């Protein structure tokens with residue numbers, strides 16, 4: 187175990203020794219939605235380009251062609267687009283395509299974002315290649331021995347520094363908001379190729395029969411500058427509605443603990459934490475949230491944390507910049523009224 191120096195990418199070549207090592211290419215699995223790469227895709231490109239110029243992006247789904255152009259403008263030297271994989275499940279086919287490509291070209295590393303799809307495809311690729319996967323990566327360092335990763339263990343309570351030995355490619359799951367996104371550099375000189383993914387076997391028998399898009403009001407959890415999260419402390423779905431109201435008034439996004447999601451007060455897409463989303467807003471307001479480790483790993487890197495809890499011993503206060511010991515069901519209505527009066 188080692189203390190983590192800082193987040194992001196570093197190069198450790200005291201005398202410009204980088205050229206002594208034969209750094210292979212880094213592949214970035216770049217998720218996109220309707221032609222727009224997700225913010226994490228640009229962060230993966232930033233992380234990869236800090237280590238090597240030899241970066242390929244792999245993208246898929248409806249809109250992949252439009253996304254490919256943007257990925258080229260943000261640091262990918264080549265792009266492979268796998269096209270729209272509907273109506274089957276995309277993850278098995280993307281993993282199958284990656285496994286085929288890895289066997290042909292043996293990249294140094296494959297980077298995924300810690301998203302629902304990223305986690306699934308990375309795990310499938312790891313199983314297909316019978317190679318380990320390194321999750322929760324928050325920093326990368328390029329040494330003469332190759333890339334070294336700083337990553338969290340035990341829900342982020344411990345930090346380890348790890349290097350792949352005799353396992354190429356290294357498969358890395360990078361945490362969002364830990365790596366600087368790659369700035370746009372127009373015009374793109376990247377090459378774009380289409381590749382038909384192979385059949386993925388038994389999972390190809392599965393067909394997606396309905397697709398429901400979550401209606402988004404205001405900013406997404408990933409992009410919001412302000413996140414207001416509610417926990418079990420609200421006691422009921424009716425009272426939890428105050429979280430959404432406050433988030434809307436602050437032009438922020440609504441988050442929820444797993445307890446609130448399990449109670450049916452918020453959708454799973456709003457869950458923050460180890461098995462939900464990782465957020466890093468400017469302001470994170472935790473209301474009626476105890477601060478379990480599994481929740482903290484998803485929000486503790488927020489710039490400013492405000493916690494409201496009636497228990498002065500609640501663990502959430504240990505990561506808070508401002509702690510308010512109060513009943514959320516008494517404080518939030520007053521806060522909401524005050525903000526409404528200012529509109």
Ligand SMILES: Cc1cc2nc3c(=O)[nH]c(=O)nc-3n(C[C@H](O)[C@H](O)[C@H](O)COP(=O)(O)OP(=O)(O)OC[C@H]3O[C@@H](n4cnc5c(N)ncnc54)[C@H](O)[C@@H]3O)c2cc1C
Pocket residue numbers: 416417418419420442443444445446457458459460461462463473474475476477478479480481484494495496497500512513514515
């Ligand atoms: C494998 C695994 C993965 C997990 N992943 C996640 C995850 O991704 N995200 C996540 O959030 N959890 C996750 N959990 C669950 C986690 O361990 C906690 O159970 C959960 O975070 C607790 O949610 P909570 O804080 O809302 O509820 P509680 O722990 O019950 O806390 C409620 C808090 O509200 C306070 N309170 C009560 N009434 C009031 C009031 N009127 N006013 C003010 N404060 C009040 C209480 O003092 C308490 O601190 C995971 C657990 C496991 C085992």
